[in-house]
Amino acid sequence: MTGKTHDAIIVGGGHNGLTTAAYLAKAGLDVVVVEKNPHVGGAAVSLELHEGWVYSNCSYVCSMMRQSIHRDLDLTRHGLILVPYLGTVNFGDDGQTLIDYPSEEAAHLELKRHSPHDADSMHRFQADLARYAQFIRKTLLRTPPDPTSMRPRDIRELLFLGKQMWSLGEREMYEYVRFFTISAADFLEDYFENDLIKAAMASPGIIGTALGVYSPGSAYILLHHVMGDVDGNIGAWGLARGGMGAISEALASAAREHGAEIRTTSGVQQILVKDGEACGVVLENGDELNAGIVVSNLDAKRTFTRVMDRNDLPPGIYEKAKNFKIRGSSGKVNIALDGMPQFTGVPDNRYVNRGGQGFTGSLKTMERAYDAWKHGRWSPDPFVESVIPSAWDPTVAPPGKHWMSNFVQYCPPTLAEGPWTPEERDAFGQAVVDKIERYSPGFKDLIVHMEVRTPHDLEQEVGLTEGNIFQGELTIDQLLFNRPFPGYAQYRMPVKNLYMCGSSTHPGGGVSSACGANAAREILMDLKKPNTVPEDDFYDE
């Protein structure tokens, strides 16, 4: 046991933990981050798993990163460049393709080719989504109010929410409430007739979530994925130059510059509580670190059921954490390729062939894939969202070679027959490769190396319970003032001096740095230190 007592220990060096560390250190606190892996980043990492190829082997694209934080922490100077990518192609079951061209005119003509009705309707759809997104985006860098509290700050924040809601107009308020609970498929039914267009628009509604396109609540997930922006281009997605690890490395560099200490290969065995107050951690190697406060970047379930003693928690918290909805549903297949794959029905040009690929199929196919997950299996015909970052980023593969990130929905955390085995994992990877091969004959021959990741692997390596990429599902019962639990949505946890800063807190999953920044602001407020966290910056204000 060392004599030194830090001001704060951050448990877990994910991007949110690093964000909290940076802002606490900026306020002059003595901060130490402890991370179990030899690298920082959690699920935002760049790893060279095959010589010459650098995979963003978990999260792979970025759109929610708060620009105000990027700017405030000067992350560009710390090495971060976000590059938007263009030209995603969606592949239908019947061999049809739908290309999302960056030019408005071209995109409209492409939609019109499938359905003049839908091409027209797309304008209304995008305006409606933009309006909903505008509302939720304004809450990202704010602490959710406690609706039962009479404290002036909570009342002020509630009024803020009310005012934002009111500004939608009466009819839209009804629509908005409906939107929070409806399924993505039902929501899209109001706008579109073409099945491929519907499927393409619905796909963001299932990414990372244990819901199907027809499950209530999936419409909100859709919004969660399109509310981000890159430089004001709402709904655009970007790649971090050097892979997603570049985001974490830049945040770590900023945190260090402000004086934070970051210890890797330092997993936490237990969060220590004394006299009802969090006071430090015991590392896996037995070392004990003391601090005035402890901030958990781990998910809510892991925090309260794995690294805390049940007896240190107030009654009911353990049960809440145990029942926290954090079902794993996504897999990832990272593939090193000897060359650029060609896709059937896609013009071989320098832009379109190089964007993202949505192996979407149809609403029916996506629902079938969800059915398989419910029964503890992977689908032989999964929904796969792919992108080839090496077409845009010269730093992640040798010239002329490529790597393809394939996000797979769905993949169960445990199989009906029992736990995952290496053989089952390979078979799952093969199902994904087989699906891509259908749209890109010869694809298999290009494969140089492949990494297959099931939810089980994500849990083992990253520490996400069940491999849930959002650190808890994004359904209304677990959003805003309900995240992670009602009554504990303001980053302060049921034990004094214990805070949470990960995606289990508002505003939830995604590489946004918002959870971490919000947590830092609350902590600084409790410590009566000046706030170092910037306000958010909006394009549509």
Place this chain on the structure above:
Amino acid sequence: MSTNDPYAGERLKLSPFYPRASVLNIREAWSAWNGYKFAEYYYDAEYEYFCVRNQCATYDICPMQKYLVKGRDAEAMLNRMVTRDITKLKLNRVTYVVWCTDEGRLVDDGTIFKLASDEFMLTCGSSCIAWLRMSTYGFDEVNVFDVTDDIAALSFQGPTSCAVLKEMGLEGIEQAKPFDILRFPFHGDTLMVSRTGFTGDLGYELWISPGLALELWDELYSAGEDYGIQPFGEAATNMARLEAGFIMPDMEFNEALKTVHFEHDQTPFELNLGWLVDFSKPHFNGRRALLEEKKRGPKYTLTRLDIEGNKPAEGSYLYGDRNCKKKEIGYVTSAMWSPAVKANIALAMIRTDCLQGEIWAEIYYEKELRHYQKVARCTVKDKPFWSPPRARATPPPDY
């Protein structure tokens, strides 16, 4: 072009690279520069900007004016014309220069290439043959030739640019230091490569006879295919140069010879280019006026601003107080949201005596046909917004 085209006299000239560039100008987004048909952008301005910052991209600089200044007195004549000391310029080196009227007002800026002890190439944005000819008065052995149409030139910029030139077989290109000139045999002719550019990043400019322009394009694009090569136009150039803090005619300065209103042109000191004025060399154009201005201090100073929020302060007036009640202290010359730096940046002409105080920009912007106004705090930045180490490294990294 058909001779019986009744509009032939009004049509723009086509660059030697046009047959290739036009195929890639998918948006048909053309504008004009010095009589040439010139791309505003090819596919998407922001995409092209990111190619410059992330991969590599080419910019057709055929329309840029190029003059050969030859003869025993060439050096002395240029030294008399520009504010910088050209006698210090070594063989096969390039330097950035400005030249002024007798009143010390900026005529134009450009670059001088020292190709031989008695041969220089001067490049600039606007035609300046008349000024050059006038500048030869009193020098016996100097001739000026307009070689704009005799040289095809392509600016090739971005972090993978050196790797591509190596791939193309330009051996030793990685040894070129910033502002160096190298020559390579190319299809029986010579390809001149200078490590220069207008983006503030790693980059080169390639100079070839027009007859070999398409061969150059094809070889470059073939070598660059796996390095993300893409043509970029005026829009992306303007973004990159503003991040680098470079000035543009008709934005930061009004060419003195085209200026009607008193002091609506600028001096090098006002443009924060005092470092280009060398009073220790023999007499040069505008010396007396500039010496006086140096003593007095410039009335305005071109300043880099980081502005809060994300609304570009295009055309904004600047004030010393948040209420914008007192007299204005300056105006924004160029402004943009910088996607790479993630900052709302601008260049602005600000009254020198007001630089130490608060600076506020009154910004107007539009949202669905309605106009809005906001006032944003500005912070003065000493350094360029974008200046990566690779731009100066020799040898530069491959990406």
